Amino acid sequence: MSYDNAKRDSGSVMKTVIQTIHAELIAVLVAVTGSVPRVLTLADGSAFPAGPLELTHRSLQAGVRAWVERQTHHPLGYIEQLYTFADPTRGATVAGDQAERSISISYLGLTREIASGGDTVSWQNIYRYFPWEDRRSDPTLIERTIRAEMGRWVGTSAERAARVNACFGLDGSPWNEDLALSRYELLYEMGLVREAARDGQSNNGEFIPGAMMHADHRRILATALSRLRAKIKYRAIVYELMPESFSLLELQRCVEALAGQRLHKSNFRRLLASQNLLEETAHYAPGVGRPAKLFRFRAALLAERAIAGTRLPIARP
Amino acid sequence: MSYDNAKRDSGSVMKTVIQTIHAELIAVLVAVTGSVPRVLTLADGSAFPAGPLELTHRSLQAGVRAWVERQTHHPLGYIEQLYTFADPTRGATVAGDQAERSISISYLGLTREIASGGDTVSWQNIYRYFPWEDRRSDPTLIERTIRAEMGRWVGTSAERAARVNACFGLDGSPWNEDLALSRYELLYEMGLVREAARDGQSNNGEFIPGAMMHADHRRILATALSRLRAKIKYRAIVYELMPESFSLLELQRCVEALAGQRLHKSNFRRLLASQNLLEETAHYAPGVGRPAKLFRFRAALLAERAIAGTRLPIARP
DNA sequence: CTCATTTATACTCATTATGAGTATAATGGA
DNA sequence: TCCATTATACTCATAATGAGTATAAATGAG
Structure with a gap:
């Protein structure tokens, strides 16, 4: 097709290295039982069901379903795509004309909680990972626990102060529950979550409460929570729960x-x-x-x- | 790491085929000049700037920027991820223990229109691809042109009728501009857009007006339009345009x-x-x-x- | 110079939507 | 019976919307 040539070559010389990409499918399964929102995890709460995209998978969604059912024996209802990201450098080595690289494609699924098989498979309270996101019983947790630590990062920068206030609903700004992802990312940037230290980010003080997860799974969970909170307002999806x-x-x-x-x-x-x-x-x-x-x-x-x-x-x- | 074993092997035997995945990055660049919303295209309006993810790309976003600049010489401002999909079967052949498969990751970018270099690079009116989405001067186009064709597909099915009415704002349902993607998908399912026939879908009548694009690029454009229409209402992004x-x-x-x-x-x-x-x-x-x-x-x-x-x-x- | 034409801004007003409560209705158990 | 509890029904002031009307400041034709 002549389109392909026009598309690939305009303006530069084409590389001949063929890249081997490893695509990982990750599933965040959410259920709400009583008043507790939960996610389905493996490895005692430290990771989500996941696995590589395989040839037998007809589509990305089908692949996600296959992995979740294989690893947790939990049936899967409604699912939607969350986000795709490439692992920046991990394993980016070249062997011959082959290079290895990893892409993760994450999905959000909604179900009802069922006792699931598997030793390390378990439903975990979402707020175990983000205690500050639950303002039902105590909306002052941020004020009491992490505000001081954030203040250290803010220092005298007006711009940083504005960012923290807008994100965390401090100092007159209204609290916006949809910003869960922005809040997690800001805390990571500040070096206040354990993952930041693990990944070699500089640490700006004491770590704040909240359980750590494998790789960037906690960030993916924050993405899921943000999406769900936003979507529940304009789409009838509680239905699934x-x-x-x-x-x-x-x-x-x-x-x-x-x-x-x-x-x-x-x-x-x-x-x-x-x-x-x-x-x-x-x-x-x-x-x-x-x-x-x-x-x-x-x-x-x-x-x-x-x-x-x-x-x-x-x-x- | 013990996590990896628990994750991969629970419940099934692991395959040993290593899959080679080809990741394609696709960019939908939008600009609004005067009263015309436009997209940056290659191949005389039939495709978007795109290219494979390469080793030199630090991230997916960086890869998109690199390809757009290489192919169109157009500077890139704000971009956000749209959607990722796997080509269901195309090229899914196995050679030795290697299999080939293609994943597309699409991005939406917002800029201001600049005369761009390259022979086949051009800015196209978005409504060239979706005439029915522009209701500024004539909101009756759907009634006049495609309603009858859709009626043939609906037949006597109440469920189909409800779907069409909700999607296209017919018969009392309000028009919702955010549903651009749903409308395109429904038209595809009905076999009324040329891509449907090209892809081997059955054809249910005359094709409706609207230019065709390479592969599923028109569907990606519909995704971009839906996203942009929804987002403009709750996020200050017109700014970029x-x-x-x-x-x-x-x-x-x-x-x-x-x-x-x-x-x-x-x-x-x-x-x-x-x-x-x-x-x-x-x-x-x-x-x-x-x-x-x-x-x-x-x-x-x-x-x-x-x-x-x-x-x-x-x-x- | 005056006036019709054009586009910009300022107000008005009825109708809905929202935030925050108060009042009344059914239950089971002490 | 009376009370603690949870369910429903109303009320009411204020804010947000949809739909216009009135007035202001330019330009160009005559």
């Missing part, structure tokens, strides 16, 4: 678990009502207090509809 | 070009005012009519802030 029927409070607890924030009960219900995604069942939830009506998601929701609308001030003709 | 200073009407035209919709002038200005992202300059734009004040973006905007807030009804303590 809930049982067939549930009470409104259960649904609220699920969203709160992901957002890391308490929600206003009646306003949350009003929002649900306006979205018209739920329908009543004939049943009621047992338990203390007045029994709650049970709801289910409407089938019509299958048409992957956005639940919020535009923010642009559109003109009518 | 505008000159140093500009009038409010110019900014409005730029957003309209991307959204494919007319905006309400005074409400758009009120929105801008509330976001506080702009500041006045001392200058005025020349031209017919009363001269417009020129604005520029505030420097403080560097702190990559979200411009919209949460949609969740948060509870205060």
